[in-house]
Amino acid sequence: MIPTILMAAPVANDWITLDFVSLGQNFWSATFDGLTFGSIYALVALGYTLVYGVLNLINFAHSEVFIMGCYAVFFTLSFLGFGPSAPNLGIGQIVVNLLLALLAAIVASALTAFLLERLAYKPLRKRNAPRLVFLITAIGASFTIQYLIFLWRGPVPEQALTMFQTKPIFEVFGTIIYSDQILIVTAAVIMMVVTERFISKSRTGRGIRAVAQDPDTATLMGVNKEKIIITTFVIGGILAGAAALFYVMKIPSGVVYNGGFILGIKAFAAAVLGGIGNVRGALLGGLLLGLIGNYGQILLGNSQWTDVVAFLVLVLVLLFRPEGILGTSLGRSKA
Amino acid sequence: MNRKKVMTTLAAAATFGMLLGGCANQAAPAGGGATEGGSSSAINIPALTSIETPKDAVLPAGDGKAVCPATTTLAYIGAQTGANAQLGINIFQGIQLAINEHNAANPECQVAFKKFDTEGDPNKATGPVTQATKEESIIGVVGLPFSGESKATGNIFEQVKMVHITPAATNPGLTENGWTTFFRGLGNDAVQGPAAAKFMTGKLGAKKVYLVQDDSEYGIGLGKTTSDGLGDALIGTDKVTQGQKDFSATISKIMNSGADAVFYSGYYAEGAPFDQQLVAKGYTGTFIGPDGLKDDQFIKQAGDASKNAYFTCPCIPGELIPSFAKAYKALANMDPGTYSIEGYDATTVLLAGIDAGKQDRASLLDWVKNYDADGLSKHYKWNDKGELQAPTVYGYKVENSKIVPIGAIGE
Numbered sequence: 165m166i167p168t169i170l171m172a173a174p175v176a177n178d179w180i181t182l183d184f185v186s187l188g189q190n191f192w193s194a195t196f197d198g199l200t201f202g203s204i205y206a207l208v209a210l211g212y213t214l215v216y217g218v219l220n221l222i223n224f225a226h227s228e229v230f231i232m233g234c235y236a237v238f239f240t241l242s243f244l245g246f247g248p249s250a251p252n253l254g255i256g257q258i259v260v261n262l263l264l265a266l267l268a269a270i271v272a273s274a275l276t277a278f279l280l281e282r283l284a285y286k287p288l289r290k291r292n293a294p295r296l297v298f299l300i301t302a303i304g305a306s307f308t309i310q311y312l313i314f315l316w317r318g319p320v321p322e323q324a325l326t327m328f329q330t331k332p333i334f335e336v337f338g339t340i341i342y343s344d345q346i347l348i349v350t351a352a353v354i355m356m357v358v359t360e361r362f363i364s365k366s367r368t369g370r371g372i373r374a375v376a377q378d379p380d381t382a383t384l385m386g387v388n389k390e391k392i393i394i395t396t397f398v399i400g401g402i403l404a405g406a407a408a409l410f411y412v413m414k415i416p417s418g419v420v421y422n423g424g425f426i427l428g429i430k431a432f433a434a435a436v437l438g439g440i441g442n443v444r445g446a447l448l449g450g451l452l453l454g455l456i457g458n459y460g461q462i463l464l465g466n467s468q469w470t471d472v473v474a475f476l477v478l479v480l481v482l483l484f485r486p487e488g489i490l491g492t493s494l495g496r497s498k499a
Numbered sequence: 500m501n502r503k504k505v506m507t508t509l510a511a512a513a514t515f516g517m518l519l520g521g522c523a524n525q526a527a528p529a530g531g532g533a534t535e536g537g538s539s540s541a542i543n544i545p546a547l548t549s550i551e552t553p554k555d556a557v558l559p560a561g562d563g564k565a566v567c568p569a570t571t572t573l574a575y576i577g578a579q580t581g582a583n584a585q586l587g588i589n590i591f592q593g594i595q596l597a598i599n600e601h602n603a604a605n606p607e608c609q610v611a612f613k614k615f616d617t618e619g620d621p622n623k624a625t626g627p628v629t630q631a632t633k634e635e636s637i638i639g640v641v642g643l644p645f646s647g648e649s650k651a652t653g654n655i656f657e658q659v660k661m662v663h664i665t666p667a668a669t670n671p672g673l674t675e676n677g678w679t680t681f682f683r684g685l686g687n688d689a690v691q692g693p694a695a696a697k698f699m700t701g702k703l704g705a706k707k708v709y710l711v712q713d714d715s716e717y718g719i720g721l722g723k724t725t726s727d728g729l730g731d732a733l734i735g736t737d738k739v740t741q742g743q744k745d746f747s748a749t750i751s752k753i754m755n756s757g758a759d760a761v762f763y764s765g766y767y768a769e770g771a772p773f774d775q776q777l778v779a780k781g782y783t784g785t786f787i788g789p790d791g792l793k794d795d796q797f798i799k800q801a802g803d804a805s806k807n808a809y810f811t812c813p814c815i816p817g818e819l820i821p822s823f824a825k826a827y828k829a830l831a832n833m834d835p836g837t838y839s840i841e842g843y844d845a846t847t848v849l850l851a852g853i854d855a856g857k858q859d860r861a862s863l864l865d866w867v868k869n870y871d872a873d874g875l876s877k878h879y880k881w882n883d884k885g886e887l888q889a890p891t892v893y894g895y896k897v898e899n900s901k902i903v904p905i906g907a908i909g910e
Contacts, residue, residue: 190751197747248802324802325772340781415744417772417800426742460749466738468714470748487672 182310187463191337194458197324200345200414202454203352207407208431209438209446211277211400217376217441218396220295221285224302227428228309229276229401235313236272238322238419240265243416248331258328262409265327270405275323277401280305281394306425313421321423324416350409355406356447359399364442368395430474437478439488448489453478514841519756535587544702546903550819553873559597559847560604564855567608573598573849574613574631575842576642576652576663581618585794586838587644590666592831593817593842594641599830601850610853613637617648620638624648625655631852632659639663639849639867641842646670646717649681656680662864664848664893669790670720674884682867682881685838685846686813686890690857692724692788694892694896695762695811698908702894703785705760706730707734711773714740721789734758739769746773746837750780759784766791771800778804785809795839798900809905810895815840815876816904823875844874 187194194338208230215223244261245251251258274349284305288298332340363369371392374382382388411418411427430453438449460473535875544577569651578587598612613634616625624643631637632655640656640663643649649668656663657678664674671689673681686694699705708729712722725734727878735756737749750773753761761777761784763770770792777786785805788797790812798805817840818824827835852866871880880888894908 186752189755190748193754194748197745197751201745201747248799250742250803320796321768321800323799324775326802332781342780344779414776415772416775416802418744423744426744458748460753467743467746467749468738468740470743 169473179239182463183465184463186465191459192337193386194434194462195455196336196339196341196345196457198455199451200348200454201458202434202451203349204407204410204414205427205431205453206356206447206450207352207403207410208427208453209435209445209450210356212401212432212435212470213438213440213443213446214363214372214396214400218361218372218393219285219298219370221298222302222432223280224308224398224428224432225280225284226307226400226404227424228275228313229273229280229305229403229429230408230411230428230431231313231419231424232276232309233269233273233401234412234419234423235317235322235406236268237265237409237412241325242269242323242325246325246327248326250326252322257492262327266406266409269408270402273405273408274398274401276309277397277404280309281397286390306388306428306484310421310425317421319421321417321420324414326416327413338469344413349415351406352410353447355403359403360443362399368392372396430471433475433478436488437481439490439492441492442488442490445488445490445492452489513584530552543906544894546898547816547819547906549821550816550904552875553878556873556875557847557851558764558875559601559843559850560814561623561851561854563604565601565605565608567610567853567858569609570611570636570727570851571578571608571858572611572613572634572636573846574615574634574637574640574642575616576627576631576640577644577648578619579616580615581620583619584644585836586667589640589839590644590837590842591836592827593666593839594846596823596827596830597843597850600826601854605854608854611636616723617643619645619648621647623650624652629735632656632661637661638796638858639710639852639863641666641845641849641879643841644668644838645671646701648678649673652658653681653719659860660864661860662847662849662867664845664867666845667814667838670716671724672720674886679868682885683887684841684848684879686887686892688789689724690890691813691892692721692726693728693812694908695725695787696728696730696732696791698729698809698811698894699785699787700729701762702908703760704734705785707756707758708732708735708760708762709756709758710732710762710764711749712736712738713765713769713891714738716764718765718899725762725764729762736861739765739773741765741769743769744772746776747774747780749781750777751789754775754780754782761786763788763792765798767794767797771797773806774801774802774808776825783807787811790814790837793895795902798897798902805897805900808897810838810902812895813890813892814838815843815891816893816895817843817876819904820875840876844876844879845875848879 171479211226215221241346284301330342330344333343334341371387372388375389375392378390434453435446438445456477457470458476461467461470515590519663542863575591578584598610602609615631617624617627642663644667651667655682660680662680664684670688670690688716699708701836710726710733712718763773770788774786788810793810793812814837817835824835836883848870852863857863857866882888891907894905895902896905
């Protein structure tokens with residue numbers, strides 16, 4: 165490796181160097197890994213974006229909606245007999261088991277989102293609380309759920325479970341693509357397309373867009389605002405539950421009380437990057453954030469840079485496009 | 500109705516995705532990455548079943564004729580609760596055992612034992628240490644177990660000239676503070692790093708080692724001493740952060756480098772998922788970590804991947820000393836853990852001093868300074884900085900989901 169020296173600030177006794185050789189060598193594997201994680205970010209980002217679009221509320225507790233899904237995956241799979249070793253089951257059985265885990269995760273996350281809305285936000289809406297109060301409540305709810313899990317499960321991550329033996333499937337540009345990568349990216353993209361179509365085509369979706377655009381007029385036109393809000397939270401929860409399954413698939417030891425926190429922040433950043441309130445923006449933002457972080461850390465030589473690079477790009481993008489890459493409108497963008 | 504439709508569609512979509520992954524699974528060639536790197540199964544170092552103990556090791560019981568005032572007290576200061584409590588429990592049960600054995604054999608000298616909890620946290624450690632130094636009856640301390648808290652409290656001991664022997668803190672810098680009351684009852688990371696390097700290139704037969712370190716004081720320090728020891732065998736390094744979950748970029752670099760061994764300088768919280776993701780990407784070499792990884796939690800969190808793991812630790816496997824293991828189990832109702840024997844031996848040094856009439860802080864400090872005798876685990880003689888003159892580093896491996904010792908390394 166011949167690092168090209170591009171001077172910046174000294175870190176301890178190292179200099180920041182840009183390692184293009186390494187980036188060239190690892191470009192494709194960084195791309196595929198970046199897309200895999202980007203898909204997970206994107207699924208979680210949708211939850212932030214939808215709620216923001218409808219309520220103008222940044223639901224910081226969405227990361228806990230996600231982690232509840234991770235616990236549901238863990239408990240379901242443990243119950244079904246999965247352990248640290250890859251299960252000795254046929255493909256069909258594995259698919260059935262994973263679908264059960266997915267269902268459990270979706271139910272757990274959607275239920276958490278539902279309860280969160282009912283217990284934390286609805287009472288505030290009833291009393292016409294100012295926006296800032298919602299924000300503080302969201303942060304408070306996030307910590308409350310985190311520490312309830314802490315009291316319940318303690319500080320140590322749950323036992324790692326292997327869902328299936330990841331297998332190399334084919335090679336692209338000299339890089340091996342693994343079964344889990346294909347599975348995660350495909351499933352996530354399909355889910356996002358379905359969500360997008362649901363919002364743009366269905367009756368409920370039209371309601372969501374109407375409330376996002378102008379809640380008062382929508383109400384006058386006969387849209388049940390409360391019902392729309394609950395639906396939005398539940399959809400976000402469903403997507404977070406799916407993200408939870410994929411996340412535990414990639415990171416089996418990630419099931420811990422504060423495990424959703426950083427991921428939640430990244431997903432939120434992805435939503436902002438793509439344009440918060442914009443469904444396609446969440447997808448784009450998630451994938452971009454996954455890629456940028458991976459390229460950045462290889463270019464700069466070590467993983468300690470992942471987040472720095474990702475957020476630096478976020479700041480740069482927002483400097484030139486304050487509304488994010490695709491703009492911020494859930495209501496206006498596409499009918 | 501619509502919501503239901505979405506759920507069904509989503510489920511169907513997911514099924515499709517999984518089937519895709521699943522079908523492809525069947526067609527996949529067997530292990531594309533299997534040709535890369537050395538195979539860990541090729542190396543087979545048998546587990547130790549016993550270790551030699553020094554013949555004339557000093558034991559807590561002494562000659563049974565000791566006489567001391569009834570107020571004579573030794574203390575343990577360190578974690579009893581908190582995330583890393585288990586390590587502290589291993590240690591103070593070792594101490595308790597030594598004191599019990601001493602008191603049972605010496606009716607005229609009943610040494611009291613007091614425990615102070617720091618939760619292993621440098622910010623919380625100064626309170627308990629100050630409190631302990633103010634109790635006149637306490638003449639010596641075993642602790643503190645961790646490097647951070649030891650660094651934060653060394654001055655307090657120094658001011659009152661109270662001797663303390665750490666059974667677990669390995670940061671080399673601790674003995675560079677000019678403290679005269681700090682003694683380390685085990686090898687430090689300046690010893691562990693080179694020993695780990697020798698272990699990898701020697702016993703494990705590694706030709707290409709990739710070193711990954713975290714951003715902790717411990718990880719950085721140990722990463723440095725290990726890479727110095729590796730020399731030409733080191734083919735690449737990477738740095739990660741504490742709390743990191745996804746190591747794909749680092750793993751991509753490792754797979755490209757063709758490394759046959761990976762050394763992770765850090766703690767199990769990151770080391771375990773790192774090893775698991777490494778193996779999932781087809782890595783077939785060995786995975787080596789220091790004492791920060793040597794914990795059952797590593798196996799729990801890395802799952803099956805942990806089969807490729809080896810550990811280095813300046814700790815002696817107390818479970819292989821039958822007399823100690825049996826007595827420990829009778830007392831604590833569990834097998835000795837990491838650093839139990841170090842706690843026991845450090846206490847023995849202090850008890851031997853008390854039995855020899857060194858029954859105040861100043862004379863006990865002097866006793867430890869000039870101590871030169873075998874303990875159950877190793878020889879104890881310190882240099883003027885408080886480092887052991889002949890520390891030992893042990894290698895461990897994973898066998899049947901348990902960490903078992905495979906012998907002294909680095910000699």
